[in-house]
Amino acid sequence: NAGVTQTPKFQVLKTGQSMTLQCAQDMNHEYMSWYRQDPGMGLRLIHYSVGAGITDQGEVPNGYNVSRSTTEDFPLRLLSAAPSQTSVYFCASSYSLSSHNEQFFGPGTRLTVL
Amino acid sequence: EDKVVQSPLSLVVHEGDTVTLNCSYEVTNFRSLLWYKQEKKAPTFLFMLTSSGIEKKSGRLSSILDKKELFSILNITATQTGDSAVYLCAVEMDNNNDMRFGAGTRLTVKP
Numbered sequence: 001n002a003g004v005t006q007t008p009k010f011q012v013l014k015t016g017q018s019m020t021l022q023c024a025q026d027m028n029h030e031y032m033s034w035y036r037q038d039p040g041m042g043l044r045l046i047h048y049s050v051g052a053g054i055t056d057q058g059e060v061p062n063g064y065n066v067s068r069s070t071t072e073d074f075p076l077r078l079l080s081a082a083p084s085q086t087s088v089y090f091c092a093s094s095y096s097l098s099s100h101n102e103q104f105f106g107p108g109t110r111l112t113v114l
Numbered sequence: 115e116d117k118v119v120q121s122p123l124s125l126v127v128h129e130g131d132t133v134t135l136n137c138s139y140e141v142t143n144f145r146s147l148l149w150y151k152q153e154k155k156a157p158t159f160l161f162m163l164t165s166s167g168i169e170k171k172s173g174r175l176s177s178i179l180d181k182k183e184l185f186s187i188l189n190i191t192a193t194q195t196g197d198s199a200v201y202l203c204a205v206e207m208d209n210n211n212d213m214r215f216g217a218g219t220r221l222t223v224k225p
Contacts, residue, residue, distance in 0.1 A: 042215035105156035
C-alpha cells in the first residue's frame with residue numbers, strides 16, 4: 001500500500017491563479033479530510049468527506065472547494081489563490097469517521113501564493 | 115467558540131529528563147482527544163483518549179484525560195533526542211464531525 005499520497009510537494013502560485021492539490025489513498029478508507037497548517041496555529045480542518053459523493057465544511061472552508069467522486073481521491077481546489085492561503089496542506093484518511101485514531105496523513109504540500 | 119490550547123508552546127530539555135505536555139479544551143459535544151507527534155512532515159498518531167482517569171501507555175510515553183477539568187497531559191520519561199518533535203493535541207467533536215487541533219508544543223531534547 002502506498003498509503004496517502006499528495007501531489008505536488010511544493011507549489012508557487014501568483015495571486016488569482018487556480019490550482020488543484022491532489023490526494024489519493026489506496027486503503028479503501030471512507031473518511032478523508034484536508035487540513036492546513038500555519039505557524040502557531042496547529043492544524044485546521046478545511047473540508048472533509050465521509051464517503052464518495054459526500055463532502056462537508058470544516059473550520060476554515062472559505063476559498064476552497066472539494067469533491068469526492070471516488071473513494072480513493074479527494075482533490076482540493078483553490079479557485080483564486082490569495083496570499084492568505086500560503087500554508088502547508090495535509091490530506092488525511094481513516095477507515096471511518098469514528099476511527100480517527102487510525103487517521104493517516106499524507107506527506108503534505110507546501111503552497112506559496114505571491 | 116471551540117478551542118484547544120496547548121502549553122508550553124516550546125520546551126528544551128536534556129536527555130534523560132521527564133517532560134509533561136499539557137492540553138486543555140473547550141468544545142461542544144466532546145468525543146475523544148488525540149495526541150500526535152509531528153517530526154519533519156506528517157503527524158503520526160500516538161494516543162486516543164475517551165474516558166477520564168484511564169492512562170494510555172506506550173513505552174516511555176503515557177497520557178491521561180480529565181473530562182471534568184477538560185484537560186489531558188502527555189508524559190515522556192527518560193527523554194531521548196529522537197523525541198524532539200512538535201506534539202499536537204486534537205479534540206474530536208460529536209455534533210459536527212469536526213476536529214480541532216492545538217497549536218502544538220515544540221519539544222527539543224539536547225544530548
